[in-house]
Amino acid sequence: MPTVPQTVISTDAELVTLINVFTVAPERQAEVVAALDRTTKEFFATVPGFRSANVHASQDGTRVVNYAQWASAAQFQAMLRMPEARPHLAEIGALVEASDPRLYEVSSVHHRAAGQ
Amino acid sequence: MPTVPQTVISTDAELVTLINVFTVAPERQAEVVAALDRTTKEFFATVPGFRSANVHASQDGTRVVNYAQWASAAQFQAMLRMPEARPHLAEIGALVEASDPRLYEVSSVHHRAAGQ
Numbered sequence: 278m279p280t281v282p283q284t285v286i287s288t289d290a291e292l293v294t295l296i297n298v299f300t301v302a303p304e305r306q307a308e309v310v311a312a313l314d315r316t317t318k319e320f321f322a323t324v325p326g327f328r329s330a331n332v333h334a335s336q337d338g339t340r341v342v343n344y345a346q347w348a349s350a351a352q353f354q355a356m357l358r359m360p361e362a363r364p365h366l367a368e369i370g371a372l373v374e375a376s377d378p379r380l381y382e383v384s385s386v387h388h389r390a391a392g393q
Numbered sequence: 394m395p396t397v398p399q400t401v402i403s404t405d406a407e408l409v410t411l412i413n414v415f416t417v418a419p420e421r422q423a424e425v426v427a428a429l430d431r432t433t434k435e436f437f438a439t440v441p442g443f444r445s446a447n448v449h450a451s452q453d454g455t456r457v458v459n460y461a462q463w464a465s466a467a468q469f470q471a472m473l474r475m476p477e478a479r480p481h482l483a484e485i486g487a488l489v490e491a492s493d494p495r496l497y498e499v500s501s502v503h504h505r506a507a508g509q
Contacts, residue, residue, distance in 0.1 A: 281403055281404055281405050281502070282403075282502045282503070282504045283401045283402065283403045283502070284401070284402040284403070284502055284504070285399050285400070285401060285402075286399065286400040286401075286402065286447045286460065287397055287398075287399045287400070288397055289397050293452075294449060296414075296449065296451075296458055298412075298414055298493075310500045310501070313501075314500075314501050314503070317503045318503065321503075322503055322504075322505055327505055328504070328505060329502065329503060329504050329505070330501075330502075330503040331402045331499060331501070331502050331503075332499075332500045332501045332502075332503075333410060333412065333497040333498065333499055333500060334497060334498055334500045335412075335495045335496065335497050336409075336466070336495070336496045336497065336498065337495060337496075339495075340495055340497070341500075342412055342497060344402065344460065350452070377414075379451045379452070379453060379455075379456055380451065380452045380453075381449040381450060381451050381452065381456070381458060382449065382450055382452065383447060383448075383449055384426045384430075384448045384449060384450045384457075385426070385429075385430050385446075385447070385448045386397070386398045386399070386400055386445065386446075386447050386448075387398070387430070387433045387434065387437075387438055387445060387446040387447075387448075388398045388400070388438075388444070388445050389438055389443055389444060389445070
């Protein structure tokens, strides 16, 4: 049985995290998710340094968040300069009202204490 | 040797994801991260339904993102109504310029294809 892919968040992974918050019209939220899925499979996942993309849809319909992991900031930034990236970035850009892509480090991870 | 806690993102987890994007003054970013760590240990992690909190600091200094997991939206919303929550929420609110807390579902998880 194939297992569902899992992404791990940890403070000791050698990764940089791209969190891109897209503001979307609720009637377009599903289309934005589908476009992120398609462009990730067709392009982003083929780029050196890509590790994962995790697409989240807000329950209120107004946001889509891509929580993505790259091996390094340099590889993410090199991808943005690739001519092949342009149509994929433009496709997403045309569907959303705003985007807020930023690179992050994982500062801390808290879990429920054992037994609670 | 104690292991570092790890959080798993998966489309088949029975969880709701709270993503709270805080806009912060760069000179206060470290203070906001520390306050989230402290309030999570002291309060949020003790509340029924809490599963994890994952605090992220943007490299540009202007954002802190809390990527948190709860067993259900109802338990998260019940926490917000608890009188004990108020001082902790107020402490964070006083340190940040803006917050954008929303509940999300994980729509898709993409990983680099094997061998790439």
